[in-house]
Amino acid sequence: MALxxxxxxxxxxxxxxxxxxxxxxxxFAEAVGDSAPAYTxxxxxxxxxxxxxxxxxxxxxxxxxxxxxQVTEDPQLGLDYDRVVHGDQKFVYTRPVRAGDRxxxxxxxxxIKSMAGNEILDVRGDVHDESGxxxxxxxxxLVARGxxxxxxxxxxxxx
Amino acid sequence: MSAKIAYADVESGxxxxxxxxxxxxxxxxRYAGASGDFxxxxxxxxxxxxxxxxxxxxxxxxxxxxxxxxxxxxTGDPAAVVEYGVxxxxxxxxxxxxxxxxxxxxxxxxxxLDDEARTVRVDLTVMxxxxxxxxxxxxxxRLA
Numbered sequence: 001m002a003l004x005x006x007x008x009x010x011x012x013x014x015x016x017x018x019x020x021x022x023x024x025x026x027x028f029a030e031a032v033g034d035s036a037p038a039y040t041x042x043x044x045x046x047x048x049x050x051x052x053x054x055x056x057x058x059x060x061x062x063x064x065x066x067x068x069x070q071v072t073e074d075p076q077l078g079l080d081y082d083r084v085v086h087g088d089q090k091f092v093y094t095r096p097v098r099a100g101d102r103x104x105x106x107x108x109x110x111x112i113k114s115m116a117g118n119e120i121l122d123v124r125g126d127v128h129d130e131s132g133x134x135x136x137x138x139x140x141x142l143v144a145r146g147x148x149x150x151x152x153x154x155x156x157x158x159x
Numbered sequence: 160m161s162a163k164i165a166y167a168d169v170e171s172g173x174x175x176x177x178x179x180x181x182x183x184x185x186x187x188x189r190y191a192g193a194s195g196d197f198x199x200x201x202x203x204x205x206x207x208x209x210x211x212x213x214x215x216x217x218x219x220x221x222x223x224x225x226x227x228x229x230x231x232x233x234t235g236d237p238a239a240v241v242e243y244g245v246x247x248x249x250x251x252x253x254x255x256x257x258x259x260x261x262x263x264x265x266x267x268x269x270x271x272l273d274d275e276a277r278t279v280r281v282d283l284t285v286m287x288x289x290x291x292x293x294x295x296x297x298x299x300x301r302l303a
Contacts, residue, residue: 010218024193031193032224033180038237048161048236057240058224062195086219088295090244096237139244 003112003119003144007077012070012090017130018063025055025099032056045098054096060103061089064125064138067105071123072142079121079144087120088141094134102130110139115158117146163235166277166302175233175266177302180225182217182251183259185218190221204255216250222262222292223247229264231297241278242299251287262287271298277302 022042029039038054039045045053072081096102104127111122125138187201196218199206207215223245231237253260263283269282278301285293 031186031189032221032228033186034224034228034231036231037235048238050238054237057227057243058220061220061294064196074167086247088219088244088246090242092218092242093238093240126194 001122002114003077003079005112007074007109008112012067012074012107014104014106014128015063015067015070015150017104020055020097020099020101020103022099024051024052025059028059028062029056040100050096050098052099054098056089057093057096060091060097060127060138061082063103064105064127064140065099065106067107067125068123068142070107071109071121079119079142083144083146084142085145086140087143088139090139092139095129095136097119097135099134103127103135119144161236162301162303164233164302165277166271166274169268169271169279169302170268171175171268173268175229175268177263177265178229180228180262180264181254181259182225183263184215184253184255186259187215190218194218194220196220210239212250212252214252214254217253217260217262219245219247219250222251222285222287224241225262226264226283226293226296227298230281230300232303234265234300239301240298241301243297245285245296246282246294247258247292248294249287249290249292251292252277254274260273260287261269262292272299 007128024041042053106126108124110124113120123140127136129135191197201218204215218269264285266283268279270280272278281298283296
């Protein structure tokens with residue numbers, strides 16, 4: 001069933017602050033196998049002009065995706081999350097996320113489209129720090145595959 | 160910010176040093192823990208096959224994280240990345256053997272965007288098992 005177009009433009013309340021820890025950044029950098037010193041060594045980060053260790057560019061997705069559950073689990077929207085795949089992802093940075101940040105995410109539904117039996121949902125997450133400054137915006141495209149399509153080997157959102 | 164590559168030293172077509180990133184089951188488990196994405200298609204072969212996948216697949220966000228390393232290693236400062244986007248076109252299939260899979264990333268400067276801001280667009284090509292796994296993989300990068 002088509003998603004309700006009246007949800008386009010809907011914003012959800014900001015999430016509770018997520019405090020970015022040095023050791024969480026280290027864990028993430030090690031998980032992706034990236035030994036860049038700016039992620040684990042505060043001195044190295046300072047030498048690049050950052051006040052503390054910074055997070056790899058995609059680190060913030062863990063926070064914005066959790067916030068996007070407000071959308072994907074909104075009973076009024078009624079998205080069938082079992083059919084959802086991640087189509088596109090984009091980040092626009094004001095500055096890198098860094099240790100000590102207390103980040104909140106404000107999530108907005110930017111667009112809802114139907115295409116070839118799929119429902120395509122564009123969700124924007126604006127990530128602010130404690131002082132209210134915008135740190136990064138995450139643009140997430142979610143594709144709910146048509147119910148008749150059971151195989152997920154052909155990933156939705158292809159060019 | 161202090162990227163080690165100077166805007167004046169690159170032109171449209173400048174190639175970034177390519178890199179290949181191995182990915183095996185252990186790495187996917189680590190990434191699941193670090194990212195909080197415990198979707199079983201990334202660690203449970205039985206479940207992955209039940210939903211029609213050929214095998215366990217890597218997290219799309221893991222592939223996205225690896226691909227940008229070609230840019231962050233090149234600039235020397237990860238903060239040089241001011242914009243980064245990808246399209247997840249094909250899954251990276253990760254078999255349960257001693258080798259796993261490989262993610263091969265090449266990148267080149269596609270355009271110089273702004274002489275004042277010293278920004279360039281880098282286009283990335285991201286392959287696994289001979290197939291393109293990310294589409295529209297682009298970063299805007301601020302150089303020195």
